[in-house]
Amino acid sequence: VYKNACGYVHLSEKHFADTFRSNGDKGDMKFSGIIGIEDSNISEEDRIDASKAMIESTKIVIWTINEWMSNKRDLNNNK
Numbered sequence: 001v002y003k004n005a006c007g008y009v010h011l012s013e014k015h016f017a018d019t020f021r022s023n024g025d026k027g028d029m030k031f032s033g034i035i036g037i038e039d040s041n042i043s044e045e046d047r048i049d050a051s052k053a054m055i056e057s058t059k060i061v062i063w064t065i066n067e068w069m070s071n072k073r074d075l076n077n078n079k
Helices: 002-009 013-019 044-077
Strands: 020-022 031-033
Antiparallel strands (some): 020 031
16 A cells, blocks of 8 residues: 555655656657646546555554554553
């Protein structure tokens, strides 16, 4: 999950690969990019995958916090 999601959280190739497109033939080295709300180069499937990865990451964070709180509570009760 981390491997798939971290590219969306940290500025990475996931941001650049999906926002740039070639303006011409294979030999043309010109590219255009978009910045803003309209990410037309990002497929619906990629958006869904990114959303699922972030949901799973969030579940792990919530589980970790709950475990930490439970352990802290147990330690306090055993004093």
